[in-house]
Amino acid sequence: MYYGVLFVTILVMVYVMATYVRIKKMPEGTPEMVRLSGIIRDGSRTFLWRQFKVIAVLAVILTVFFTVFVETWSGLTFLLGAAMSSAVCILGMDNGTYANVRTTNRARTTLSLGEALKVALMGGSVPGLAVQACGTFGLVLILCIRDGIDPSGKGYGLVKLSSCNPGVMMITTFALGCSTVAMFNRVAGGNYTKASDVASDITAKIRHHLSEDDHRIPSVIADFIGDLVNDIAGNCSDLLESYVATIAASIAIAVSVFNKSETAARSLFDATVMFPVLLAGCGLLSCLIGIASVVFRRKLSDSASKELDMATYVSTALTMFGSLVISYFVFSKEEVYDSFRFGWASPFISAMIGISIGVAIGKITEYYTSDDSAPTQKVAKSAPEGAAFLVTRGDALGERSVLIPGLCLALAIMASFKVCGFYGVAIAALGMLSFVGTTVSIDAFGPISDNAGGLAEACVDIEDPDKVRDITDELDGVGNTTAAIGKGFAIGSAALATVSWITSYVSGYSAGEPILNIASAVVLAGAIVGVSLIEYFSALLTDNTIDSATKMADEVEEMLPDIFSGKVDPDYNKCVKSATDYALKKMVVPSVIALFVPVIGAFLFGLEFVGGILIGATLAAIPKAIYMGNSGGAFDNAKKYIEKGRLEGHGKGSPAHEAAVTGDTIGDTRKDVVGVALDIFIKMMSTVANIMMPLLRNIALFK
């Protein structure tokens, strides 16, 4: 069966490469378009090159460490994970810098929305499908080589300090490899993105009263690239990490459930390992069909949202149907665990619970952040009373928006647990991500359209820029709405996957049922530490962004006199370089926290203390991520609401608009730096805890 899934992944990879090449071959447009997109591509490669050099060094060190101390092959699987994630990012970024200008050009030459949509969606589908294909590929490769997982297997590192289950460990380190790259893209990438953005703002607006897109400011191109870094590299590696971690957690839970059970048959165990992988493969195939059903149709309708919805519906429906078939096929002949309340259908029902909750969270996110609904409009309407009111309103909105997603998650955990035990919780998470290929394709569609619009505005030699701009604007707007659902899946699955990792961690060291007693001093103390760490981590990321932005603005300031006097041309690449280097330097502390806190915690106060840290961090990170994302989103859209002239008497340039801009700038760091990094942080900590647990058993200093 695994070979079947392997075949699907290779099929999709072929599609991805073919599409990449096809896009590259399309005509690029006017000379100015060629020149500008060239500058962006150069800058983007500069960023990637610098970042992945550092990632490579770190990856090699960790590979050696895992090989020597944890498990012989788990170093290599870690490297494989990092490589897969890097490949997706590099491909996605590079593809983005081709697809953006070609979307503009297609709009320019055909003046047809359908045609431009086709190019942009093809562009989005390259990283989108690559995410799911590469993630599945790595996991299935491991399973094929090892011929599945042996639940009682024992493996050692080159230095035999402690034993672990080699199959589970390989999959876990594979997931950590993906997390590591995602952490870089979210923390360093996020820092880079927002620093460039804010630096351009400060320099242009506050210090020199210029337009924020003024091309003489050297940080402008860095800002342009930032969008791609955040929305393509960041998003892809983030969701790849979530996707892989979710499948890996399901498998880890399958192992621990089997090992705690005394009566289960080995064939049932194999079924529980196989189900998530088959579900992933089925989802991947469904996404390919869903995307193809749009991009290969000869003539598209003129409603972009209809076409994108079409791709989503086809993928989702096929995946849902497929998961029913797979659940039947895999479990109907087995005598399932007692915890499977609905027999063979239980995993299917869990997956459905996950999908519904994901959609619900997404819809709520949309309700709270869209400028078409009351909450964001309330924020916008407070703008005339000044920035303080607006920010306070936005803060309250962010806090308020946590409640229903929180209740949804609680319900999802209880319901999927009822249906199928902790295995059900893991499968619910996977359910949300099983058609991640389409979700990411539509996500990546956004920045490509956005960039395409920017190019349409910037290139002076386009004949009918307004018409082109209309098309790209519409594409961009539609992308934003559809992306909200994706966010719901990302948050929901992150929460459930972390829960699965924590359960797997606790199961690993406790003898009977997994117990983590929070009414004990050590676990509770750990939880308080975990909660505090999330705050500290957020503070670090925020402060780093402001530091980087200030530094960049000051550097730009130095260059400006010569540029304004015409002595030199703006050196865009220098800006990209220094911002990247600074962002990478600022990565050190956050990464050290994620990697070392579980280790130091266990060393000081034992594994239960670390269990407390993980649970505390998770409980703090879920609401904080929602708060940051939604308050940031609402500020952004409140500003747009005013800019569209929908707040009577307070248009662009009014004091109310200025207040909204203040809110938007505050929100930028929240939603694009902190909010998106938190779930990777908790997943990384819990993966590290799982990996290091065998090594750290029984060496608590104060116990």
Added chain:
Amino acid sequence: MYYGVLFVTILVMVYVMATYVRIKKMPEGTPEMVRLSGIIRDGSRTFLWRQFKVIAVLAVILTVFFTVFVETWSGLTFLLGAAMSSAVCILGMDNGTYANVRTTNRARTTLSLGEALKVALMGGSVPGLAVQACGTFGLVLILCIRDGIDPSGKGYGLVKLSSCNPGVMMITTFALGCSTVAMFNRVAGGNYTKASDVASDITAKIRHHLSEDDHRIPSVIADFIGDLVNDIAGNCSDLLESYVATIAASIAIAVSVFNKSETAARSLFDATVMFPVLLAGCGLLSCLIGIASVVFRRKLSDSASKELDMATYVSTALTMFGSLVISYFVFSKEEVYDSFRFGWASPFISAMIGISIGVAIGKITEYYTSDDSAPTQKVAKSAPEGAAFLVTRGDALGERSVLIPGLCLALAIMASFKVCGFYGVAIAALGMLSFVGTTVSIDAFGPISDNAGGLAEACVDIEDPDKVRDITDELDGVGNTTAAIGKGFAIGSAALATVSWITSYVSGYSAGEPILNIASAVVLAGAIVGVSLIEYFSALLTDNTIDSATKMADEVEEMLPDIFSGKVDPDYNKCVKSATDYALKKMVVPSVIALFVPVIGAFLFGLEFVGGILIGATLAAIPKAIYMGNSGGAFDNAKKYIEKGRLEGHGKGSPAHEAAVTGDTIGDTRKDVVGVALDIFIKMMSTVANIMMPLLRNIALFK
């Protein structure tokens, strides 16, 4: 022994009343001073009357409910708690409106800092000592009447639905009575305070470009009273609630520890109940001596901070020494529990751990929020780049400031548990609050000095206003610094007391060791709900404040034309009335959440689910309260830093100052409404859970 403590409380009450009368008899000053302070006193009584009418109705309903369904006498003890807390608030507020103008007058007539300090500190000591005396009095009264606690006692309500320990239940409902009043003062009082403040700001500064103290604006007096409501009524009932809850939790834990132990002697149980009460009594006596050592000295030095420190040191040292003596006296003859690692000295050591951690948290709070140290200066220095930068920096400061207090709390829990089991955790909390009398006296000293300064400025018939103002300014400044330590005690004790309540709750329904397994779906789901509730609660409070402020500003707006044209005098009382009523209306939802969530949660998914809610809410509330308090404090002081002219090139009225004012307004709601209400919210929920637990056992709908 209990009678000895009762005697001390009565002694202190006599001092309090005598001081109150003595202050009242002092001369009030110039005619303008008499007039203005009269207006303030009237308004303050209007506020109190309206608020306590509503409290009385609610209290009677709950009294009947508890008497009928929970335990025959526990309704009355609830009423006693509410009455004690109300008495403290009313006395404190009334006293504040006398002491403020008399401080101004003493400064005016003697032009001596020492003399003015004496009046202000005497004024502060009335509510300060009343807090500790009334709290202790109620508890000791219950213990005296019942002749201590019977660990195996069984009591019923008038309708015999379920049994409970009557002694513990009476003490718990007494604590809930105090919490209820505190909740009103913090939620409705906080709303009232900040709504008045912000409404005056909007009307004066944003809409009419007047000075914020312009007496023609009718909300100005409401704003004046708000300071007293927040800093005297709010603070006193808050700390009374903390203090009583902490002692009650120690006793509840003592009962559960004894009942779980099979070998402990009954005399040991009595000792564990007696210790916290004696410690409280000893602390109260120490505070009386500490305060008296300053206010009864004939001539004070001219350094206000030295005198306040003197009062604190005397109280603290006497309490510490006393707790050693009491610990020896109570426990040395007992064969203590195994969990008492250091024999009879264990409770003493736990108390010391509490005090040290409290001081540490207070010092850190001071470090993060004082304009003399780097973090707040960093916020101030970002002001020239605009409000967005400043707010983002302040947010990061708030988040960052959580880490060390969090680590301190984790350490305190582990260490005090190591020393003395969960009893030790409860005693550590009590340690921090054992000299609360002095802490609150110094806290209440602040608003009195602040008000005194305001009167010095407002009353045009004072001969040498600048000299008077210098004195009151110095007093006010010193009050702020010393109050920081008090905040540390408040936060630390709230966290530890809630932990004790939760342990007592879990012990109540579980057979052996208290276990709350957070690696189970139902507890984890509960925790996620708890975390989300804290966010929702914060959002409610924030939105309500803005709503009230907007409403008040609009009402004021309507009156203004007639006032400006000289047709009518501003109707200060009308403003106070409508703001109070609106604030009380806005209390409904938050109170319903605190009172009903534990009940509904248990009814739906059982007691473990509620345990999860409590732990989740606690884990979320601790960092959020610190974040809100410290970011708000830093914004406030960053503004002052700029106003003092310490930010070179950016004085009062500059764009940087405007950015700082925006930050300050955002911070106001955070620190004075949300931050201070959170710990009451979690303590109230956990007390309710403890009270309702016997009723809700075994009736989970979905289990």
